[in-house]
Amino acid sequence: MAGGVSRGLDPRPRSLAFRFVLAMAGVLGIGADIRHWTLEQRTEAAGWTARYKEIWDVIMHGTVQLIGEPGRPRCAVQYTAADADTVVVLVWHTGRLDGTGLLPSRPVRLPLAGVDPAGVHRHGEQRYSGSHLTAVGLPVQWTAEADAEVVVLRRA
Template sequence: MAGVLGIGADIRHWTPEQRTEAASWIARYKEIRDVIMHGTVQLIGDPGRPRCAVQYTAAGRDSVVVLAWHTGRLNGTGLLPSRPVRLPLAGIDPASVYRHGEQRYSGSHLTAVGLPVQWTAEHDAELVVPRRV
């Protein structure tokens, strides 16, 4: 989903469950496509570090899309429940409040402290869409 969404597989060989999952990801991409295609892009970290994310910010700063990946080994920092990885966001309104699911964050918190993401050996990527409330 970073930039465009593409499927690089022969879907004729997929199970019904795989097709259902793919359909849900395609629907999710359609919800955020405008921000990804027309928003401002920021790189958080880099692929050579244990975390890497791409942030897309809508022109009015009302919506942010963060695609994050853990690029390191999944055996230490960032895996402990008390130590989420923090992704400092850029270009958002520090005076506003942003919501993702049930979580609410001030723009200044997201900029200074960062958006928390939690990695596990089974879960090493995240799609987060904070929206201004």
């Protein structure tokens, strides 16, 4: 156990965010005894659960696409809503958290599928052309503290 969160078969320490984002690629089953979690962990878990409820419909009913593969620094699952207006990308850094992919100048790029090349999608304040998302890819930055992310792109 590391910080009250079981590592399971993966000997590398993983954040609670990593476990939740991974579990979001399905029915959000965590498989841990939360009675032993700290208040901070339970609060973080509540936030991840609320986030999952916001994107559940796209995950359950959208078109799914695997990007990369487990065991590689680029591993994600893309869900695209039927109207293609919303794209949810669940992404994990499955490699080492102390080297490759962590330098600010070297983001991991996730080429997306099924995005209208002529369209524009936004994530927060950031805007991406569809052609950029499919050809160059969605940039994701990793740090030792951030090993997973949920990106929700909405057509602008």
